[in-house]
Amino acid sequence: MSVRGLLGRSVLPQAESMTATVDLLRSAALPWRRRPVRLPGLALVAAATAAAVGLHRWLPMVSPLLSAILLGIAVGNLAPPGPRYAPGFAVASRTLLRLGVALLGLQLVVGDVFGLGPGVIGLIVLTVVLSLAGSLWFGKFLGLSPAQRLLIACGTSICGAAAVAAADGVVDGEEEEAAAAIGVVVVFGTLLLGGIPLAVWLLGLSPQAGGLWAGISIHEVAQVVAAGGLIGSGALATAVVVKLGRVLMLAPVLVVLGVRQRRAHTGRTGARPPLVPLFVAGFAACVALGSSGVIPGPVLAGAAQVQTVLLAAAMFALGTGVRLATLRALGPRPILLGAAATVWISVLGLAGALLVG
Incomplete structure (x- = not known):
């Protein structure tokens, strides 16, 4: 062979x-x-989040969400991270963001909100609806994109940066639009933090009315807590519970936005957006869990800290994708809308406080 x-x-x-x-x-x-290797991006996100949260503990008036997104914008423009960081940033800006919004529901106790009575509850719903409608109308008048005006309207009408981030997860706006909306909402909410307690003193309003005005007008939950403390101990509880009533409006507003997105997707290729995004269902589940009373107070306090950390991490990741040239191209119109929306909800809140409080 x-x-x-x-x-x-x-x-x-x-x-x-x-x-x-x-x-x-x-x-x-x-x-x-x-x-994809997510560790490099997540490690950078963790370091930036620690810096933002640390700055907030040193200067409580500085929102960790605002400082995180500003730090992300600075990093993204001065020393842009390479592609190896992108997978970790994607996890932070999507998964961690949605977890943070869902955990926000643990702060809500539905019984406390119902304890405000039908008059105050009706005022909360009416204020949120009118604030959204007025902000959207003025945003359209200014010529802003639908996503941009929705983000700013949700932030000023419901619960600040968390509402902007949650709405962005449904309407899928541009990173620059989300960054501008968060910055505008946090800055004007901070102005209300000092402005409303001063106005309560000048107008001679009662602590009850002052707390109601603060809770129904100021954008961030933490800002409402600070403002309620400045008005007086009698106003703090009212301000916080009224504010949490506004936060409770986040779920139905997001469901409405989800329905609109599904209708807009009709006839297009690809999977349709879900009727109720998973993180919105998680938010509702956390509301039910937080309202049940089975979770100990220290655990709820710890969850609130985790929620802040998760949202700050998401803000940094979002900020790294923002380019200043694109942000400048948006012009002063987002600022004008933020200012107008803040004045509008403040007027609505004052009218409601004088009527109900």
């Missing part, structure tokens, strides 16, 4: 078998090799 015949009968089949085995192992390992 020739050498060629020997190789053809024995060696070559073994070689082909070994080659096939190697190819099979490579194909099995390929998904693991292609799986």
